[in-house]
Amino acid sequence: MKKKYIKFLFNSEYSYQNILFIAFIPFLLYGFYKNGILPYLNQNISILEMFRPILFPSIGIGIGLMIPFFLKKKSNKKNINLALYGEIIGMIIPIESNIILTTIIFFLFFLLISFKNIKKISPLLLGCILFLIPTIFGKISFENKSEIAAQTIYSVSDLFFGRNIGGTCNTNIFFSLLALLFLSMDYYYKKEIAFSILGSYLIATICFEFLFPTTDLLRSILNSTSIFASIFIATEMEYTPYMEKGKIMYGISIGILTSIINRVLPFLGIYIAIFLTSFLTNFFDNFAIQLEKNDNFCRMKENKKKN
Amino acid sequence: MKKLVTLKKDYSIKLNSRMTKDQTPKYIYLPIDEKAKIKSDFLIKKEQRITKNRISPVSGRLVGSKFCDTINEKAVKCFVILNDYKETYQKRVASLKNITEVSLEKIIIELKQQNETEISEKLKQCKKGCTIILNGMDDEPYVANEIFLSKEYSFEILETLDALREKFQASSTKVIIKCNDRDNIENFENQIGTYTEIELSILPDYYLLAEETFLIPYLNIIEPYLILKPSEIKTIFTIIQKKRHDTEVILTISGNGIENPQVIKSKIGVMVSDLLNQYIKIKKNTEVIYWINGLMKGKEMDITNLIVTKKMQSILIMKKEYVEELECIRCGKCITICPVGCNPKKAYDTKNKKYILNCIHCGLCSYICPSKKDFQKILSGEKNEEEVY
Numbered sequence: 256m257k258k259k260y261i262k263f264l265f266n267s268e269y270s271y272q273n274i275l276f277i278a279f280i281p282f283l284l285y286g287f288y289k290n291g292i293l294p295y296l297n298q299n300i301s302i303l304e305m306f307r308p309i310l311f312p313s314i315g316i317g318i319g320l321m322i323p324f325f326l327k328k329k330s331n332k333k334n335i336n337l338a339l340y341g342e343i344i345g346m347i348i349p350i351e352s353n354i355i356l357t358t359i360i361f362f363l364f365f366l367l368i369s370f371k372n373i374k375k376i377s378p379l380l381l382g383c384i385l386f387l388i389p390t391i392f393g394k395i396s397f398e399n400k401s402e403i404a405a406q407t408i409y410s411v412s413d414l415f416f417g418r419n420i421g422g423t424c425n426t427n428i429f430f431s432l433l434a435l436l437f438l439s440m441d442y443y444y445k446k447e448i449a450f451s452i453l454g455s456y457l458i459a460t461i462c463f464e465f466l467f468p469t470t471d472l473l474r475s476i477l478n479s480t481s482i483f484a485s486i487f488i489a490t491e492m493e494y495t496p497y498m499e500k501g502k503i504m505y506g507i508s509i510g511i512l513t514s515i516i517n518r519v520l521p522f523l524g525i526y527i528a529i530f531l532t533s534f535l536t537n538f539f540d541n542f543a544i545q546l547e548k549n550d551n552f553c554r555m556k557e558n559k560k561k562n
Numbered sequence: 563m564k565k566l567v568t569l570k571k572d573y574s575i576k577l578n579s580r581m582t583k584d585q586t587p588k589y590i591y592l593p594i595d596e597k598a599k600i601k602s603d604f605l606i607k608k609e610q611r612i613t614k615n616r617i618s619p620v621s622g623r624l625v626g627s628k629f630c631d632t633i634n635e636k637a638v639k640c641f642v643i644l645n646d647y648k649e650t651y652q653k654r655v656a657s658l659k660n661i662t663e664v665s666l667e668k669i670i671i672e673l674k675q676q677n678e679t680e681i682s683e684k685l686k687q688c689k690k691g692c693t694i695i696l697n698g699m700d701d702e703p704y705v706a707n708e709i710f711l712s713k714e715y716s717f718e719i720l721e722t723l724d725a726l727r728e729k730f731q732a733s734s735t736k737v738i739i740k741c742n743d744r745d746n747i748e749n750f751e752n753q754i755g756t757y758t759e760i761e762l763s764i765l766p767d768y769y770l771l772a773e774e775t776f777l778i779p780y781l782n783i784i785e786p787y788l789i790l791k792p793s794e795i796k797t798i799f800t801i802i803q804k805k806r807h808d809t810e811v812i813l814t815i816s817g818n819g820i821e822n823p824q825v826i827k828s829k830i831g832v833m834v835s836d837l838l839n840q841y842i843k844i845k846k847n848t849e850v851i852y853w854i855n856g857l858m859k860g861k862e863m864d865i866t867n868l869i870v871t872k873k874m875q876s877i878l879i880m881k882k883e884y885v886e887e888l889e890c891i892r893c894g895k896c897i898t899i900c901p902v903g904c905n906p907k908k909a910y911d912t913k914n915k916k917y918i919l920n921c922i923h924c925g926l927c928s929y930i931c932p933s934k935k936d937f938q939k940i941l942s943g944e945k946n947e948e949e950v951y
Contacts, residue, residue, distance in 0.1 A: 443893050443932065497894030497907060544908060544917075 271443045271492065272339055278434040279342060279424075283312060285417050286424025290350045294401035308423045311348055311357065315341025318361045322369055337365055340379045343487060347422035347480070348386045349395045360386065376533045377494040383484070383526050390522060397421055397522055414477040421522070425483040435486050445490045447499060451506025452485035452513070459514035469518070481513055484525040496536050498543035505539050508532050566768035566776060567899060569858075569929070571703050575816055578824040579745075581710050582841055586647060590831040591630050591640040591869045592616045606643055608651050609807045615677055618643060619809035619829035621650040630833070630869045633854055640869065643831075661725040661803045669729075669802055676801050676808075681794050685726075692786035694735045696723055696795065698746060699765065699772040702856030704816040705876040708772075710825040711792040711812055712739070712746050715799075716753055719792050722799045724757045730788065735760045738777070740767050769858070770901055770924055811872060815842055817879040819850035834868040834877065844879065853878040858925035888933040896927035896937060906937045 286308040295305040319341035341361060348357065364385060368378040389395045396403065397420050409418050417427035425431075435453075438444040457476060464472045489495070489509055496505050509528045517524035594613055604624040611617050622645045629637040664672075666685070673682035696719065698712040712719060720737075727735045737754070739746050741764050750762050763781070770776050774789050797808045809830050816823035821843040828837060844850055854863045855875050865877070896906040902920040906927040909917035927937040 443895070445893075492891045492893055495892065497892040498897065499894070502894075544905060547903070547905075 271441060272336065274438065274441050274444075275339060275487070276342070278437055279312075279346065281430045281433075282346060282424045282427060283309060285427045285430060286346065289417060289426065290399045290423060294399050297401045297404070299400040299404050307350060307354075310354065311352070311423050312342045312345030314354075314358050315343075315345035315361055317341070318358070318365055322362075322365045326369060337369065340382055341365070343379060344382045344386055346424040347383055347483070349390060349397045350399045350423050351395055352386075357386070375494070375536075376530065377488075377491045379488060379491060380494075380526060380529055380533065383488060384523075384530060387523055387526065391520065411473050411477065414474065414479070417479075419477070419479045421479045421483075426479045428477060428479050428482050431479070431482045431486050438486070443492065445492065445495055445502055447502040448490045448495055448506040448509075449486045451503045452489055452510045453482065455507040455510025456481060456485065456513050457510075459511045460517075463514055463518070467518075475514075475517065475521075478517060478521060478524075480522050481517060481525040484529070485509070485513075489525070489529050494533060494536065496539045496543070498540050498547070500546055501536075501539035501543035504542065505532060505536065508535070566770055566780075566901060567926070568767055569703050569769045572818060575704050575818055575823055577704075577706055577814070577816060578822060580824075581714055581812070582824050582826045584826055584828045584832065584837060584841065586645065587620070587829055587832045587836065588645055589833065589836070590618065590620050590622070590643040590645065590829065591628060591833060592618065592643065592831045593630070593632060593638045593640050593869075593871075594627075608649055609809065612641060616641075617807045617809055619831060620645045621648050622646045629867070631863070631867045632869060632871050633863070633873055637867075640831075661722055661799065662728060664802055666729040669798065672802060673798065678797055678801065678808075681790075681797060684788060684790070684794075688730060688788040689786040690731050691733050692730055692788050693783050694723065694727055694730060694732045695777070695781075695783070695787060695789045696735075696737045696792065697772055697777065697789050698738060698743070698792050699740045701770060701772040702858055702860070702876065703769075704823070704878055705814045705856055706825055707812045707814055707875050708792050709740075709743050709746060710814075711796060713749055715792070715796050716746075716749050718799045718803075719795045720750075720753055720757055720760065722795045722803070723760060723790075726788075726790075726798075727759055732759075732788075736763050736781075737761070738763045738765055738781075740765055740771075742767050769926070773922075775922075776901065811870060811874060813837075813870065813874060814876040815879070816876070817850075817853075817881075819848050819879040819881045820844055828870050830870055830872055832870045834865045834870060837870065838865070838877070838879075842879070845881075849882040850879050851882050853880060858929065859923055885934050887935060890933055890935065893932060895930045895932070899926045899930045901926065910935070910937060 287306075290308040291300075291305040294300045295302065300307075316338045319336075319338035322337060344361070364382055368381075373381070390397065402420065409420075413419070415428050417429065419426040419428070435446070435449055438449075439446040460475050461472065464475065469475070489506070496502050509525070509532050512528035512531060513525045515524075516527050520527070592612060594616065606612065606618045606620075606622055606624055608619070608621040609617055610621075620643060622643045624641055625644045626642050628640055628642050630640045632638055670682045670685050673679075673685070698708050700706055700708050723735060723737070726732075737750055737760060739750065739762070741747075747762075747764060754760055754762050765771055765780070768776075771780060777789070778787065793812065800806050800808045810827055811830055813826045813828050814823075815826055815838070822841075824841065826837065826841060838844075851862055852865045853860050854868070854877060855861070855873075857878055857880070860876070860878070890907065890910075892907075894907065897904075900906065901924060902922055904919075904921050904927075905917040909915060923938065925938050928935065931937065
């Protein structure tokens, strides 16, 4: 691509990635406390194992930064994306994942996506699904050693404030909602998607619970994995609709699908829902454009009548 | 109406508070028809009509012809007049005491005779009992033509506005100024007391608010209305009351590539490069580009043979800053920001202009794009996709 000069003195800068790195800091600290310090204090893990929750995101960021450097690619936003992908994947994987295996998969996965340009589906989403597949077959548990040992049952407030079963650093719903508010202030964050997923997920879960009652409604709603992914993964800029109505339709369909799939796979439902809906991104955009056209046409008719 | 936005500006670009007057250019270049014959050494007096549309702004000697560029056309044949600095007028008519002495019909005819058809049409179409608005706002960032004109000629502007109010029996008359234009707020607040029927309205600094399509819904004004700019009022004043021809333009020469941004009152037909050489200091070791008529709606031009015409409003001299144009990240901000509901992204992808039929070329889509895509140039057909990449 040729370089061209910029005419605007203050052209808008895309700073969304930097803001995400800031938004993740509280999650990392809480993950370190819940999956590191607490099990250590309960004498379930050694002092070295205490740093496991921070190790996974660090490995992700490190490999994400290292690969473009070794491939001698110019530093641009896409390369920073790899580090961001590494951090997010490192935050959602189970705490008991094998460190060496995770490092190898990270390395191979990033190598693959830096060579192959995936256009339709987000590489981040593919990465999340890839790392979470072992949990479907029950090979890895989402519980940390302390939770396995004590067989704890968490209260609703515990679930809300982070003492919840989930990935390494993504269990705190309170922080997720705070991050949503913080990100909503960013001009480029697609907040419509996050809000419509959360809204439709809430309504759909309540509806399904009434139709097919299971165990606990509040526990199904307070699914930290779904909330975290709807705020950070489903809103990824390049692989989501750009029209306002398209974003809302996209969010609603993810929310409904998640509430259905979560009944079978509670920790993977949202990722599968995003994966399936990703194929309809262009359809939602085109549909929204058509709707807007009809709106404009109606408005023109009204104006003509007035005149 | 969609929500309008405030543009981010570089507040280090500060215009000189006084208007510079360029009254003594050495050469004047006036565009003429290709077939027009030139008699060398022909003496021309000030305000002498050379062709139907061209009036000489200086007195002097016709020394030949040259091909020059204007904003709309390239390589236009021009008369070259060498200024003798004597300012000898062809005929001098005594100015009127007051504009109120002239009837509205006469004003319209007089303006039409002086080729000010746009203003005369505006006055002709306006009905009695209308709302008269003096729009003293500039839309383009770093451009302050109307602001400086209002400041310099506030007395004449208010007098003419009051006369028009009387002639149209206007239901209300408003002077509109942007909230960051402190000088004019103070200036008009001091003078408006004499004209009890004229109101002063201060509006926020939104981009495009100076445009009629956005100003009228914003002010909730019902038809009929008449919107005039200070430059138009000044033209009416010069032609009707002073009985003179309007041969000068106000030009803002600004930008981050120069040391002394300023507003210059220049004669029509002056070579832009001469004007810049005389009054403007370009920053040392700076590669610059020239934007004519603003960063948002204007275009980049080569100024080597460019002459000042009536339609020229500003020359922005900006530092050349290289950036990489990236692939679209589907943020959709170009659609959200568009004030008329166009879809630049879809038009760009499909190369179909049906998605930008209402486009007013405001430049907001290019301004907001984080991937630095120049939608404006591509969609207007000024640049091909191949040229951009």
